[in-house]
Amino acid sequence: MQLGYFWSFFCFYASVFFLFLGLTDCALGGNETDRLALLEFKARIPHDPLGVMSSWNDSINFCLWQGVTCSHRHQRVISLNLMSLQLAGSISPHIGNLSFLRELSLDNNSFSQEIPSEIGRLSKLQYLYLFNNSLSGGIPSNLSRCSNLIKFHVVNNQLVGEIPMEIGSLSKLTLFAVSGNDLTGAIPASFGNLSSLESLAAGENYFSGSIPNALGKLTTLRKLFLHINTFSGTIPPSIYNLSSLTDLYLAGNPFYPGSLPSILGISLPNLRHLGMFQAQLIGSIPPSLSNASNLEVIQLQSNSLTGQVPTFGNSLGLQLFSIEYNFLGNGGASDLNFLSSLTNATNLRVLVAGDNNFGGMLPELIGNFSTTLEIMQFNGNHMVGNIPAGLQNLINLIVFLAAGNHLSGNIPTVIGELKNLHILSLDFNELSGYIPASVGNLTNLYAFFLATNNLQGDIPSSLGNCQNLQILDFSYNHLSGSIPAQVIGLSSLSIYLDLSHNRLSGVLPLQVGNLKNLNVLNVSENMLTGEIPSTLGSCVTLEFLFMQGNFFQGPIPSSLISLRGLQELDISNNNLSGEIPEFLGDLIYLQVLNLSYNNFEGVVPVGGVFKNASRTSVIGNSRLCGGTPEFHLPGCNFKRSKGKLSLAWKIVISTLSGLLCVILVLSSYFLFLTRKKRNEPTSDFAENLHLMVSHHSLSKATDGFSLANLIGAGSFGSVYKGILDQSGMAIAVKVFTLVRHGASRSFTAECEALRNIRHRNLIKILTVCSSVDYQGNDFKALVYEFMANGSLEEWLHQKPTTEETQETPRSLNLLQRLNVTIDVACALDYLHHQCETPIVHCDLKPSNVLLDHDMTGHVGDFGLARILSEATQDLPASRTSSVGVRGTVGYAAPEYGMGSEVSTDGDVYGYGILLLEMFTGKKPTNDIFKEGLNLHNFVRAALPDRMPEIVDPFLLREIVKWENGGAGGCRVRKSLVSILEIGVACSAELPHERRNISNVVAELQSIKNELLGARGHRTITL
Template identity: 45%
Template structure:
């Protein structure tokens, strides 16, 4: 009996411990929910008394005692503060509150969670001190406080966390010396203290952290000689010390002391001496950066032994001796078959550029040899480096012609060759570099004309050919450079009239055409409202100075001196500040601005009524005749228009659009070309049909054939809408409609098909969501940040063309990733105009407005909100869809993701994260694609997502125009490259 009572009492005690007290967990969770911002509570809507505690979303319980052991709220964008009641979840083992928007302080009560092993509150807005009470969580293995606003020092009490393996305290406002207690955390594997305000020297006893694999002290104020204690951390794989004040020499046997290093970043310190040759003994080394230090000596060819080397960054030192042999390491690096980036700019390297560079890794994306005394010529076979995106050889002594094989580098974004002695012509093959952003070949000895092919590079942002001996005229095709920001052609021998098409370069900010032989008048460039600097001095230009210069609100420099201008100089705008304007050397100018030292203008001509009567009579007759002719033209046009409209009403079938195509194909032709419309040739499907890959035997050409499902209501209208939309429009970012087929099949059924140019890289959709694609069709890699940005610019450019520059505005009405196709170079082509609408300004009842099915407004998630309320198709609707597309491209989340519902949308999800939390929502595949996250990447992502948000504003009138969206994205791309170039220096 006594044993029974004892067992019963023990059972009651266990129930008390494990059964009844789950109510305290329930109340703690409800209290946590109550402290979350009201607008952010939707994610916790299941936390109520209607469900058992252990079935609540984001909550896990132990199997036996049914107490909360895991609370996973990371990445839910929760706001508010962290409730002190968190400390009542006494059985908690795993707590993740990271990637949210919590403010306030970390509750001291967290120290009550003595069973806790995993604690993550990184990427929030927490402030105040780190609670010393966390030292009570003695079982902690993982502590992440990364990227908050935590201040002051690190409490020494944390030194009692002897089991801690991971400690992330980076990106805060921590101050003071290196936390000496860390030496007691002898189990530490990862320590990140980067991006704080810590200072002083590193204590020797850090050597006690003998298990350390990754150590990050980046961007603090640590000083002193390179810490000898680091040499004892032989297990280190990643050591990041960039942006501090470390000095002294590196030990010659560095590579033998740290034999397991994968990434070693020492950039931006005050290190001196030679680069240890023993680094070549570290077979695991993938990245070595020691740029912006004071290193001397030679660059060892031994780096060529590092088969795993990806990045070698030695810029801004004093390496080399300006002599033969300095570049021997380049020969050796041809053995590094996975080398992606090499930067040795602004050192003391001399000698001839070896031809062996053409044998370097085809994975090489950056080759930067700027700012040395390298001579010789660029090898002709430089085009072998097919992966090259940046070739930077400026500020050297290079000579010879520019190789035509540069045109093989189709992915080249930067070609920086200024300040050398290159000779010969500018190769027209450069026009094949269709992704070029920055072409700088100024300050050389180039001659000949400017190839018109260069004016056909649609992505070009900077064009610098100044200070050469170029002749001929400025090509009319200059107007095709819609993204051009800087045009620098000064100090050449160019002549002729400036082309009127210059006024079409709407992104232009800098125009330097000085010291040439241009004549004629200044073309109409009044549309260039963003222009900042204009220099047309020392030419033979004539005519008057146009008053539209007064309206350029951003103009900060205008030089028109030493020309043949005449007439009155404007007085408003920039002309009110004579220090910003130069017009001297124009003898026939006059004006009233004293600082410009102009002669006064003569009196105005007499009013019309005082002039000779015969002249007045001639003017009156001319005006009368002109009005009569205009009236007659209006009557004829109106009659034609009414007749056309009546004909359309009588014949309700589709207008004959097929005769516009140069080639006719039959049903049999297409059946043979698709192997009987075999399922193995299907490359896509949509609402009204299926797309097949087809081989046209007559031309041995691969095309895409969209076969309409004529049983589907609206298919014929979709067919005609696509024909009408694409028959008269041409743009590099539109899918090209080659021809169409209107026939009957072998069973006598109506057959309709559209034949397009084939896009080998398929749709953008499969690149953004490869996990949803069959493995055989899955892309071999992910899209990089720059590739996505280029695609977004492509789409914005074509929308601007459809909305503004067509004969009549066209609304696509169904913009989404599956309707954006990618060619060999990943250039985007917008497709599927089955729902498109011509937005005729004067005939709202025209035939074409009836083509698409009534009520169809695009795809859920991408369609503008006004469409759901019966709104008519408009260019504003396309802008909304484009905004959603941009957000999807850079967050990796569809607008229909299960995470979203009610008022919580992809739009609000993104808006809540900007600007500080951009890394939380960015598509992780971007950040894992070899891109090193830093300031330019963060700013780039912030800017892009901001453009996306402004495009998908709720109100149509508040949305960006596509032209503005394109300009801003191009500007973001420009700043990204500029910041990255600056960082490389």
């Protein structure tokens, strides 16, 4: 009995002991494996600006490390969430050792390289979020071993290759999102086995082939995004039978032309968003579509749809309706009947029906549309009749476009009730009568188009109240009277003012000098008299000036020498007189000059634009002489004594011959000395930069540094485009003007700054040339990669199309501007925080940001850059220095003007000003900024409610396109406000109040993702 009792006691405690040992060994071993895996993960993250990884140390249990979550029972890692923490590095393969991991969230960071295949060992993994990074390589095929995977989200990376067919075995998968990558191949037919799938987002890749019919088996599918790929063939009919679908985006694919099924609204009753633009659709819009009563967005633009538009009386929640660029309507009176049903849509914000065949009259009932309507567009149709007076009820209308129709009658005076209107386009119609004075009430107006109508009478002086107007086009009408000083002096006009082809008379008012930010001024083909006002020289940003076909008289005013950016000048067919001023040949950007049919006399200059007779016209001026032979003008006959002239020439020739001999001997001697000197080391950077090209090579590459190849000029030199003979490579050559004080120091500073830095958003230096020219003078040049799209300055302050130029204006759209701001911020983040020693650029401005063929931004011109020593970094920003102001007026930090040392905070200030300029279109040196007002205060005072008043008008048009493309207008506007707020924060007056540039990169990237998501493009709301 006792023995049995003892044996039972022993067995019990032995089993407990061995069980404890087993559990302890298991727990301790597993825990240690997790800890080591996390440390390996940390080792692959070299960039951690927020110090997240600092908590990952042995002072606390790894389960308490930031972003780590462990299970309570086994203390094993079940979640690793490090989203939006600005981390950069690669994902360690040791992640596969976290065998209990259920969630891995690394989204919104800068992880690069491949997704490790070891993730396939995580059999418990349910959520894998890697979107908005820079991951490359392919999707691991062994991901199929993660049999519990529910959501796979890798949107906005750089993944390549095909989707592994093995993914089709993940029966629990509800989300598969790979939009915004570089994936190729076909969508695997095995995806038809994903019986739990609710969202398939594969838009904006390079997928090809046909959309698999097997997707029609996914009865739980709610969202299907396959837009902007290269899918071909036909759209599988089975897709239209997925009754659970709420979002269907197949836009932007070269499908074989097909039509929407007639029962579309019946088979897809839950549809909310229909994105079928640019989808090769033919046929008509099915009337059944109105049965989908939950519809909010209909995007059918840019197809070949025909017939009548059905009514949408059941679609009470419709917000965006876009059908532009089709062949809808037949020019008949009933074409616009569908508009009556849209009066029931109480949330309608965007109605775009331009560029179709709609006839009939714009009905009075448009006044019954919801007051939420912000954009209404009927451009390019065949509408007739008057503009309905009921338009006045649409009090929140921002954009009204009805150009290119046959609208007639008067412009209703009630148009002045639309106080929120920003863009009004009624050009290319048959409107008559007078321009109502009530347009002066449209104080938010940015762009006003009335060109090519039959309008008459005076230009209302009340337009002077429109202090935000930047574009005004009243050309090709019958307007008469004088040009109101209030209008010609409207300083807000900065893009173009076109009053050409009217009957305007009188003088050009002196107030034209207020247009200091204007790019294009066209007053041609009128009856203007008097002299060209000298105040025109104050319009220093003018690029195109057209004054031909008037009765101007007198000389060309000397003040026009200030128009340094002028590209075209036409003052032909006037009564101008006097000599042609030499300074016209000194305007380096002047490409086209027309002086014909005036009364000019004297010598035709031979420099600059006058070298090219095909771009310069002087015909019809009978008293001109000289010029290049191509002008075929008589020689200028100066009365001199023939005998004395010959003797003088003899003396000159003999003197020059003697001097030439002396110069040749001295040049040879000094050339020998100079070359000898060049062989001696002069500084550290000479040891690191190989002298791969000579002065001769660069001269040949740039055609002797010809004016035709000049692409820019700065304080210390000029930049030329060239082609290297030996490689055929396009290059940009920055030649330093060494006679200028500080040029040699700028050359050295730029070499020193660029010698050891490499970043995709910094200008790449190819080589350096420190030599002598043909005269034995010092010659220093830097050779860069050629940037095909020039500088950001050229894009921000671009000209629009005019009749004379016939060139489409270049402008950066919203996403391009945002991308460039991110590029520049990334460059600064690298210079300030990722270089071995921080570098301060000191001269950040649009002309120093260059754009390559992909519109990627590159920061250049390091001539003022400073490399911060450790001692310098420790100095307070307020510490004074004798260095003086570094940078350019308007962009240089205010503390520099008080003698403070340069700092990274100063660069952040310049970046903030650059950002504000990009999105407002206003330079910080704009004349409106005076008496304490600057660009920073101008923007800050307008945010958030008055944002549309300060944003670049080109972006207002872009907003229209976004909304046509399905973006939420509120979200787009909110994003613009956020961007401008970042610019305001970066340009704060006090250095310590400015944003950290690393945070700015993350914030802008987040805004970009929201914008793309708002458009249903790249990042999708899932």
